[in-house]
Amino acid sequence: xxxxxxxxxxxxxxxxxxxxxxxxxxxxxxxxxxxxxxxxxxxxxxxxxxxxxxxxxxxxxxxxxxxxxxxxxxxxxxxxxxxxxxxxxxxxxxxxxxxxxxxxxxxxxxxxxxxxxxxxxxxxxxxxxxxxxxxxxxxxxxxxxxxxxxxxxxxxxxxxxxxxxxxxxxxxxxxxxxxxxxxxxxxxxxxxxxxxxxxxxxxxxxxxxxxxxxxxxxxxxxxxxxxxxxxxxxxxxxxxxxxxxxxxxxxxxxxxxxxxxxxxxxxxxxxxxxxxxxxxxxxxxxxxxxxxxxxx
Numbered sequence: 661x662x663x664x665x666x667x668x669x670x671x672x673x674x675x676x677x678x679x680x681x682x683x684x685x686x687x688x689x690x691x692x693x694x695x696x697x698x699x700x701x702x703x704x705x706x707x708x709x710x711x712x713x714x715x716x717x718x719x720x721x722x723x724x725x726x727x728x729x730x731x732x733x734x735x736x737x738x739x740x741x742x743x744x745x746x747x748x749x750x751x752x753x754x755x756x757x758x759x760x761x762x763x764x765x766x767x768x769x770x771x772x773x774x775x776x777x778x779x780x781x782x783x784x785x786x787x788x789x790x791x792x793x794x795x796x797x798x799x800x801x802x803x804x805x806x807x808x809x810x811x812x813x814x815x816x817x818x819x820x821x822x823x824x825x826x827x828x829x830x831x832x833x834x835x836x837x838x839x840x841x842x843x844x845x846x847x848x849x850x851x852x853x854x855x856x857x858x859x860x861x862x863x864x865x866x867x868x869x870x871x872x873x874x875x876x877x878x879x880x881x882x883x884x885x886x887x888x889x890x891x892x893x894x895x896x897x898x899x900x901x902x903x904x905x906x907x908x909x910x911x912x913x914x915x916x917x918x919x920x921x922x923x924x925x926x927x928x929x930x931x932x933x934x935x936x937x938x939x940x941x942x943x944x945x946x947x948x949x950x951x952x953x954x955x956x
Contacts, residue, residue, distance in 0.1 A: 668745065672737065675864075686854050689850060734865070743816055747879070754809060758883070761890040795895065796902070803902055806883065824916070835862055842855040842940070876914075887907050
């Protein structure tokens, strides 16, 4: 996951540039094909916007707001992905360090002269003690590293879960509003394109949150496989207790949440998409009913 960190910066920058470019192109095309000048977004203001100067100022403010919104939306998305990648890369490093713990016993050198069995046994015991001390030190470092990683991800959960609650609610509402925009502008392909692109962008943002959240949960669980896979058979009881400590901590399921009750996972994204699609189909059915009623 460490290799994703520079890619996230590049992808985030390109998405922001692409989104802003499309929006400005859409506004320009809308101005060119429309006989009556219209604002970038349909909105209500407590003053008359038909005056030329006022119209241009309001339109410029809407364009500026859309740029700021895009930068905040995708910028925070990239920050979130980077923080998760840091945690996942450290978990991968921890798993590699656990698997690197090995009982490497070098057999004593065979001399041409005769050596007594007592001397060979003493050398073997001394070598075994050195190896177990080294393994215990490696395991202690891994336990400490695991504790620091878990502290980091818990702090990230405590910090991000209120923000994720707002983001998920806004995403769900925006997906439904995007569906409403597509249905109400059905047949007007210029306006439909804005709704379709907005819907796709929101899906992409939601997918990034949920996929990286799912990956973090997966990496936390994989630590127990690394602990189980190390060379612990035949080691002292103290060493085995350390292994059991890591496995017990890894068995506690960890999931980033939105408001402590909605998991940031792929299944949450699927549920939100299903709800927005159901709303879209409901609107299409209402639209068809209204059109048939007008014809009759």
